[in-house]
């Protein structure tokens with residue numbers, strides 16, 4: 513591979529044989545700058561993926577290959593500023609109150625919780641309201657500072673591996689829409705296993721490419737975004753969890769809550785006509801701030817550390 517792209521083996525089984533699931537145009541152009549990558553890599557980026565997606569011949573893991581070099585991607589995330597994401601604070605905190613209830617349904621005790629890819633700390637805020645001792649890691653300097661300053665949560669800037677937490681330290685680790693953004697999900701899961709207490713809980717939320725909606729929409733499924741490097745199914749993610757020392761307890765659909773105005777905005781890359789119509793309609797009737805609850809292929813997987 514050239515300057516900006518790298519080829520990767522399967523992260524689950526190490527295999528190098530795959531089928532192309534969706535063709536892409538490889539933008540490995542030496543004149544392309546890091547600046548050009550930056551617009552693709554921020555938490556709420558809705559840039560549609562144009563890279564190639566492959567499926568491992570051996571284990572069925574679906575992933576982007578080749579992909580932009582991971583160090584460049586992390587650099588983009590660390591510099592990301594995302595006003596749009598934080599503008600959805602109210603809906604996101606409400607969604608995360610459901611998230612912390614889910615955690616409490618499965619966790620034996622209330623103690624230390626670590627949110628990986630904490631963004632602006634909305635989940636940690638909901639956890640703090642419920643008397644959890646909160647910790648977060650987040651590569652974006654702007655997002656982590658925003659959370660620490662405006663929400664009074666405890667976010668370390670950087671990746672999980674960089675944070676170097678002690679062994680057997682947390683009761684719960686959460687990853688909300690994060691694992692599919694990482695360059696080495698197996699390494700991230702192993703690190704989560706190391707920092708969890710034995711019997712500790714891991715909650716992962718991810719867009720499920722095995723969902724009937726994903727099959728129906730194919731290449732036009734809304735989660736096929738430049739920011740998503742991996743496309744898990746409950747099966748492939750369960751295999752990864754087993755290999756990294758976890759036992760899967762439950763797989764369940766995840767409901768989200770956002771404003772109508774934001775959902776209309778997310779429609780823009782797919783249909784300009786529909787966007788223009790709905791946006792006008794939204795403004796006319798002043799319904800941009802209405803909260804909408806919906807299911808859109810997001811899935812939760814709940815696992816327990818059994819070894820490590």
Ligand SMILES: [Zn+2]
Nearest residue numbers: 522525568571
């Ligand atoms: Zn594989």
